[in-house]
Amino acid sequence: xxxxxxxxxxxxxxxxxxxxxxxxxxxxxxxxxxxxxxxxxxxxxxxxxxxxxxxxxxxxxxxxxxxxxxxxxxxxxxxxxxxxxxxxxxxxxxxxxxxxxxxxxxxxxxxxxxxxxxxxxxxxxxxxxxxxxxxxxxxxxxxxxxxxxxxxxxxxxxxxxxxxxxxxxxxxxxxxxxxxxxxxxxxxxxxxxxxxxxxxxxxxxxxxxxxxxxxxxxxxxxxxxxxxxxxxxxxxxxxxxxxxxxxxxxxxxxxxxxxxxxxxxxxxxxxxxxxxxxxxxxxxxxxxxxxxxxxxx
Amino acid sequence: xxxxxxxxxxxxxxxxxxxxxxxxxxxxxxxxxxxxxxxxxxxxxxxxxxxxxxxxxxxxxxxxxxxxxxxxxxxxxxxxxxxxxxxxxxxxxxxxxxxxxxxxxxxxxxxxxxxxxxxxxxxxxxxxxxxxxxxxxxxxxxxxxxxxxxxxxxxxxxxxxxxxxxxxxxxxxxxxxxxxxxxxxxxxxxxxxxxxxxxxxxxxxxxxxxxxxxxxxxxxxxxxxxxxxxxxxxxxxxxxxxxxxxxxxxxxxxxxxxxxxxxxxxxxxxxxxxxxxxxxxxxxxxxxxxxxxxxxxxxxxxxxxxxxxxxxxxxxxxxxxxxxxxxxxxxxxxxxxxxxxxxxxxxxxxxxxxxxxxxxxxxxxxxxxxxxxxxxxxxxxxxxxxxxxxxxxxxxxxxxxxxxxxxxxxxxxxxxxxxxxxxxxxxxxxxx
Numbered sequence: 001x002x003x004x005x006x007x008x009x010x011x012x013x014x015x016x017x018x019x020x021x022x023x024x025x026x027x028x029x030x031x032x033x034x035x036x037x038x039x040x041x042x043x044x045x046x047x048x049x050x051x052x053x054x055x056x057x058x059x060x061x062x063x064x065x066x067x068x069x070x071x072x073x074x075x076x077x078x079x080x081x082x083x084x085x086x087x088x089x090x091x092x093x094x095x096x097x098x099x100x101x102x103x104x105x106x107x108x109x110x111x112x113x114x115x116x117x118x119x120x121x122x123x124x125x126x127x128x129x130x131x132x133x134x135x136x137x138x139x140x141x142x143x144x145x146x147x148x149x150x151x152x153x154x155x156x157x158x159x160x161x162x163x164x165x166x167x168x169x170x171x172x173x174x175x176x177x178x179x180x181x182x183x184x185x186x187x188x189x190x191x192x193x194x195x196x197x198x199x200x201x202x203x204x205x206x207x208x209x210x211x212x213x214x215x216x217x218x219x220x221x222x223x224x225x226x227x228x229x230x231x232x233x234x235x236x237x238x239x240x241x242x243x244x245x246x247x248x249x250x251x252x253x254x255x256x257x258x259x260x261x262x263x264x265x266x267x268x269x270x271x272x273x274x275x276x277x278x279x280x281x282x283x284x285x286x287x288x289x290x291x292x293x294x295x296x297x
Numbered sequence: 298x299x300x301x302x303x304x305x306x307x308x309x310x311x312x313x314x315x316x317x318x319x320x321x322x323x324x325x326x327x328x329x330x331x332x333x334x335x336x337x338x339x340x341x342x343x344x345x346x347x348x349x350x351x352x353x354x355x356x357x358x359x360x361x362x363x364x365x366x367x368x369x370x371x372x373x374x375x376x377x378x379x380x381x382x383x384x385x386x387x388x389x390x391x392x393x394x395x396x397x398x399x400x401x402x403x404x405x406x407x408x409x410x411x412x413x414x415x416x417x418x419x420x421x422x423x424x425x426x427x428x429x430x431x432x433x434x435x436x437x438x439x440x441x442x443x444x445x446x447x448x449x450x451x452x453x454x455x456x457x458x459x460x461x462x463x464x465x466x467x468x469x470x471x472x473x474x475x476x477x478x479x480x481x482x483x484x485x486x487x488x489x490x491x492x493x494x495x496x497x498x499x500x501x502x503x504x505x506x507x508x509x510x511x512x513x514x515x516x517x518x519x520x521x522x523x524x525x526x527x528x529x530x531x532x533x534x535x536x537x538x539x540x541x542x543x544x545x546x547x548x549x550x551x552x553x554x555x556x557x558x559x560x561x562x563x564x565x566x567x568x569x570x571x572x573x574x575x576x577x578x579x580x581x582x583x584x585x586x587x588x589x590x591x592x593x594x595x596x597x598x599x600x601x602x603x604x605x606x607x608x609x610x611x612x613x614x615x616x617x618x619x620x621x622x623x624x625x626x627x628x629x630x631x632x633x634x635x636x637x638x639x640x641x642x643x644x645x646x647x648x649x650x651x652x653x654x655x656x657x658x659x660x661x662x663x664x665x666x667x668x669x670x671x672x673x674x675x676x677x678x679x680x681x682x683x684x685x686x687x688x689x690x691x692x693x694x695x696x697x698x699x700x701x702x703x704x705x706x707x708x709x710x711x712x713x714x715x716x717x718x719x720x721x722x723x724x725x726x727x728x729x
Contacts, residue, residue: 101618103542130621140612142631152630153620203616210620 049074049214049244050095055109057090057099064090067109068270070263074213077236077245079259079276081252083291086265088248092216095246096132097125113214130157133207137219139199141191141206146183149191149202150174153210169209176242177205178235197228201235208239215239217247221254233258252292256280264288352708356701358454362490362503365416365479366442369393369424373436381428386421387413390441397484398475411472417503419443444492445485447502447695449476453487456694493702497669498679498687502695505688507706512670513583513678514652514710520587520674521594521651526644528591529598530633536599537606538628557596564593565660573661580662584674589657594647601643605636637725645718649711655682681707 048071057065065087072078080088090099097118099105110117118128130153141149150170153159160166170187174180179201183194191202200220207215217236221229236245236258249255255262256276263273264285272285283289369390376384391409394416395402402409420443427441428434444450448467451457457466459473468476479485497509540546568589572578578585609632617627633640658664663683671678679687681703688700 096619098615098618101614126621126623128621129619134615134619136612136615136619138612140610140616142613142616143635152617152622156620156622156626156630206616206620 048072049113050246051110051112051115052091052095053110053112055091055094055107055111057087057094058104058106058108059102060104064268065094066269070270070273072244072246073261074244075241076261077240077247077259078261078263079255080246080248080263080265081250081255081291082265082271084250087268088263088265089218091265091270092218092246092248095214095216096129096134097123098129098134100125130210131212132214132216133210133212135200135203135207135215135217135220138223139196139203141194141199141202143190143192145188146174146191146194146202147187150205150209153206157210159210173205173209174202176208176239177201178231178238179205195228197224197231200224200228200232204232204235204239208243212243214244214246217245219248219250222250229254252280264291266291349708352701352704356698356703356705358456359493359698359702360490361454361487362492363445363450363453363485363487364442365445365485366440367393367397367484368438368440370396370438371424371428371435376428376435378432378435381425381432384425386424387418389424390416390420393441394479397482398478400475411469412475414468415446415449415472415476417444417446417501419501419504444503445476447693450503451695452476453480453485456698493699498666498684499668500666502691502693502699505696505699507681507684507703509667509670510679510681510684510703511706511710513586513667514680514707516583516671516674516678517586517590517680518648518652520584521590522644522648524588524591525594525598525647525651529595529644530602530640532595533599533602533606534628534633537603538632539624553596553599557600560656561593561654562656562660564589565657567592568657569660579675579677581665581667581677581679582675583671583678583680585661586658586663586678586680587674589661590651590654593654593657594651597647597650598640598644601646602636602640605639605643606632608639609635634725638722641718641722641725645714649714652711652714653682653707655686658683659686681710 050070050072052068052070052072055065055068056063068087068091080092082088093099094107095111095113095118097107099107107119111119113128113132116123118132142152144152147170150173151160151166154166154169160169171180174183179198182198183202191199194202200223204215204220220236221232224232233254236247239245240260247255247258259276261273262276262279264271264279264283264287266287271287272279272283274284279288280292283292367390370393372389372392375389388409391402391412394412395408398412400408400412420441423441423443427439445453448457449472452468452473453476457468459470463469476485492504493506495508496504496506499505536546536549568585572585572588573580578588613631613635614627617631618624622630658680663679664687665677665679666687667677667679685700685703685707688696688703691697
């Protein structure tokens, strides 16, 4: 525990938005207690859920990602860390082919989910994205009711045969996202009227509602205050038992708290990846060492 | 030494004085800018007030009209039952009026002619219609009321003055005396000019109204809206959301922007060549007018829709794509509904523009005398701005006040349309 938090407690990390546990920072201790213990679960074994081999991404002539090779295990949280513009979001968006929406983007190499390459022509991105949900940096609920936000995915994918079934999906998704108790009595009010943290949980409920296997989160807490962040982190830890979660974060403290594995990206290259504990206590690469101790980035 | 200097720093250094001067200058330029903006608004308002004030002051008299009620003896000696339409009803009316005025016709009929000049020919038609409907009225006395001839009306409105030399005005002193006499006896009353709204164009100014033009404008706008809005919105949606960005779409975009700036009369020529000469659409009909104006409105609708679509935050697209919506679902479930207020604004603006358009309609035969409500989308029609144009060119003075009145009706039509747009936009915005 102390070993893990050691680099994070260093004064150099204070520049980050995330609260850092320190003896006089008692206001945030509860969240640290609830989330940190899970971070030590052993790295899962067996066939990886996502297998990336020699992934290169180009935006026009500019290469943004160089030969990324990584295995991401199922039912665990993998964190991508690295300085801004290092390609971690680009790689994340390649997994569910969100890069398709950028006309100049081109992906090479293979990204396999359960052994099937997502970039094959035969793979329909619509089907892929129903299996690989995504949560974005800024909460982006549809300007519709809370119910409609969650019901939209199941409805377009035909996951519910009737109104009752749809309501059941909405309820269970909101419960899983830990939002049910707060919104049960106002399901038909606009989702955009919720607070930032609630909106982000609503968006997670929306992603869960289509029963994905993988959930990609692109800096899900960067627009939230520490309390809301703690709530989301708790939620990520709960969801870990059912989904393969990949989270991009700028906060190393967050990576340490929520993830079992961490991958460090730098200048479009995957520098190193491994169990979170190892990465933070005993990084193999000097660049990782420099980054997590706050010497750059 | 250095420490001492720092400790005893003067309260005003040269830098801070310069800073203060700059600050003053900044405040002053802000005040000047505000004053200029206010002045610009005042100038615009003055122009608007002058414009509207002039039109209203010229046109409001149209909404008042003077009507005459007179008992008419349907003299059986003058009515040939076998040829009802051939009867000189105008003379029967003149007789009734002369009786009322207590004057006698001379052998040349000069008195009866002068009397006839005071009332609308509508009286004669009323008699014909009444007798046709019920021939038993012949030999009885019935009361008929109708509008005065435009010149007599203008006398009561002060447009024709007794102080003008007798030879320079349409009515001589005797006629004016008669009018005064009729007014005193209560036979002539003034009231709201309903006829202006229930009649269509006529050669007689007192009979002319805007109904045909209003209906024609409405029918033409329906055609324009039905074509320009769906085609424009779909074209813009495709270009903005689906089309690849390459040289071809660039060329299309440039051309659309250029088309928005093409003079409207060119669209009239295009419509004449394309719709009338080639496709044989009946000319001067609301259909062909609507088609031409739809062509004209399309670029504006497309440009407005595209900018409305551009304004939808990309996060909404990502959100929809992220849960596995297809491109089409993303656009039609989320992006387009959010862009709808902007689309509506653009559509209504271009329709309002189309409503006031005259030049292209000149090319497709809509400048014609149409004395009635259009019989359908392919029937002959006139529209409000063209009606204004036609009346403005008329020689009779009474048409000029009607020109201003028709402009008022046109402006009210536009205000109603814009208000409807605002209400509709509010509704779309509230849709959750």
